[in-house]
Amino acid sequence: LSEEFFWRQFEDLGQLSGYRFPRQHRCEWKPPPEGWLKLNFSGKARDGVSPAGCGGILRDEYKDVVATYSCSLGELADATVANAEALRMGMRLLDDVPGGVKQLVVEGTDLSVVRWASSGPEPPEKVKEAVDDILEVMARIETVIYHVYEEANEAAIALAKEGATSQDRRVWISSKIRGKMG
8 A cells, every 4th residue: 555545544444454443433424435345334223113123235436336235133122233233244245246345444333333343342242143253254354444423324224224124134236336346
């Protein structure tokens, strides 16, 4: 990486090359840098009306949607579990993206899940398997992850709500990717 590129990415996304941590909060969605994809994920806890759900959206530097997913998680009561499952589902989806994914920005509203995926403190047993799966995928690609406010994660939140009311797991992957992915 050129020094200028490194510092621009460092300021905008957080530290690169092995260090993944929530650097700052985002109030609006921004596209990822050239050659990167951005995964926004969200989980919705069970409420009095609907079961828990999860969803996410993968977009490129042109703001084009590369993939979306949503599903019901049944009667889970915990928003943290729903968010961990949302991120795990998104990370598993990366293997199906045409051309593969080598550089990824991840954004989510659940600070605990972001910290665990940043190799932070040990997660509780109820999400340990999901976090281990997430870290396994992150070890294979250059990843930056951070916490964002709901305003920067609206599409993923809407997909999580849709997933909660759906009986089926819904996954859509574009067959046409405009940019070169890493």
